[in-house]
Amino acid sequence: MKHTPSLSIATGLASLEARLAQDLAYLELPAKPWVPARSHDGQPVRDVVVIGAGMCGLAATAKLILTGITNVIAYDAAPAGLEGPWVTFARMETLRSPKGLTGPSLGLPQLTFRAWFTAQWGDEAWQSLDKIPKDQWMDYLVWYRKVLDLPVQNGVRMTGISEVGDLIAIDVEGAETGRVLTRRLVLATGRSGLGGFSVPDFLKNVDRSRWAHSADDIDFDKLRGKRVAVIGAGASSMDNAAAALEAGAGAVDLLIRRKEMPRINKMTGIGSQGVVHGMHQLPDAWKWKFVDYTAETQTPPPRSSTLRVSRHDNARFFLDCGILSVKDDADGLLIETTQGSMRYDFLIAATGFSNDFNGRPEFAALAPHIRSWSDGRYTPEMGHARKSMAEAPDLGPAFEFKERVAGSCPMLSHIHCFNDAAMLTHGKVSGDIPAVSAGADRLVRGIAASLFAEDVEAHFANLVAYNIPELQGDEWVDSTPTLKKETAL
Structure with missing residues (x-):
């Protein structure tokens, strides 16, 4: 349900913002700036540049500034209000x-979605709310950026990195x-943050006008009356199938390789602060075991998303339906599957994302040098050598x-x-809503420590140079002369 603000709602939001400002004042946040300014050949140098101003980028930027690292900017290629997936390729309701x-609230109660929602629509509306509409979550993130006055520049794309x-x-x-100089760079680039779309080999020679990745900008109106195939059984496959059906597709088939639909969301079942703060400190074999098991069991699509598809008479689910090949010809797409040949006009591949940097021009200077889990961190006794996991970057304690x-x-x-590629090393703290504040805290603690260590000589010089007296000299009487006279007697 989409709620429309009124004058009283606007007043409630203003009151919330005043309480947030007061909380920040009580906590003396943002902390005073402490990082020495730097320049290079007359050009100013940023302390940190954040690439991406979606949820993770905003949380990271906010935490940096609250910590007193203020010479920061976040860049996002999208227009303002369209950052991240929420109102672009996220097609769930x-x-x-x-x-x-609590999401990206960074431990501040007045910065939570619940505080933002109830300030506008009240506690009764909150109690009746089931799940958060995705467009409303985007509205909240827009407010989050505004109320914290975060330095975000939209319409800017990073095209290269050099030393x-x-x-x-x-x-x-x-x-x-132009060229921007920075001491630290944060890639808060979401699900597709490193390698982009994961595309099966059987699609690589198929005319791109006849298929799309589930994260593409798809014109669903053009699918009216068409025969559409959707690959996969995850949430994005359901969301895209539903969008096609609701746009009037003639028929939509979900081609699902598994013999059974996954039904249990395993990681949700064990969610805890222990998982958030303990996963990244586990031995590598245990990290691999957790992620490998959840990859094997898979995360089921939400019940509501699945029902959104199955309520249409022209939707079909084909289980145990592996794809052998896809060919395009004058009659559309001929898909050979383990259940026989099938004909479609268009295909949507809900096949996820890749961690492989190679092929991304902006990362050309980095890709050959980045250590991944396949470079010695993974060993065969850990379990199945999944390509998506082996490609994951091997990260340090601050990502x-x-x-x-x-x-x-x-x-x-x-x-x-x-971003999402950090999951194998750090757990799910840099991509999903539940633990993003913990991830931002871990990230910024590491950056703050490294900047302080790098500038240690300047900080020591500041220590030596500091000369504002606490005592003025009139706070006591020196009794030494009296003691000397008494001793002489």
Whole structure:
């Protein structure tokens, strides 16, 4: 249900914003700036640049500024209000997370979605709310950015990364064009943050006008009356199938390789603060075991998303239906499956994303040097050698990349992978709503510590130079002269 604000609602939101401002004042946040300013050949240097201003990018930027690291900017290629997946390729009706999760609030009650919602529509509306409409979640993130006055520049795309001494140079184009120097770089680039779409080999030679990835910008109106195939049994496959059906597709078939639909969301069942704060400290074998098991059992699509598809008479579910080949000809797409040949006009591949940097021009200078789990961290006794897991970057404690060969690319230790690709190393703290605040805290603690260590000489010099007296000299009487006289007697 979409709620429309009224004058009283606007007043309620203003009251919430006043309470948030008061809380920040009580906590003395943002902390005073403490990072020494730097320049290079007359050009100012940023302390941190964040690429991406979706939920994770906003949380990271906010945490940096609250910590006193204020020479920060976040860039996002999307127009304002269209960052992230929520009102672009996320085609579900509501979020899948429980409504009460605190999300990117960073431990501030007045910054939660619940506070934002109830300030406008009240407690009764909150109690009657089931799941959060995805468009409303986007509205909340827009408010989050506004109320914290976060430095975000939209319409800017990063096109390259290079090393300039001990600094990182990023090339940008769009609303801001040129080269930006920074000491630290955070890649808050979401699900497709590293390698982009994962495309099955059987689609790589198929005319791109006849198929789309589930995260593409799809014109569903053009599918009216068409025969559509959707690959997969996950949430995005259901959401895209439903969008096609609701746009008037003639028939939609879900081609599902598994013999049975996954039914149990395993990770939700064990969700706890232990998982949030303990997963990243487990031995590698245990990390692999957890992620491998959840990959094997898979996360089921939400019940509501599945019913959104199955309520249509022209929707069909084909289980145990592996795809052998896809060919395009004058009659459309001929798909050979383990259940025989099938004909369609269009195909949607809900096949996820890849961690492989290679092929992304903006990462060309980094890709050959990034250490992945396949570079010695994974060993066969851990379990199944899943390609998607083996490609995952091997990250340090602050989400920083590591070098495949020591000394080959020093700037990697100053580039932080705060996106979905960090899951194998850090757990689900840099992509999903439940633990994003914990992830932002872990990220910024690491960045703050490394910046302080890098500037340790300047901070020590500041210690020596500090000369504002606490005592003025009139707070006591020196009794030494009296003692000397008494001793002389």
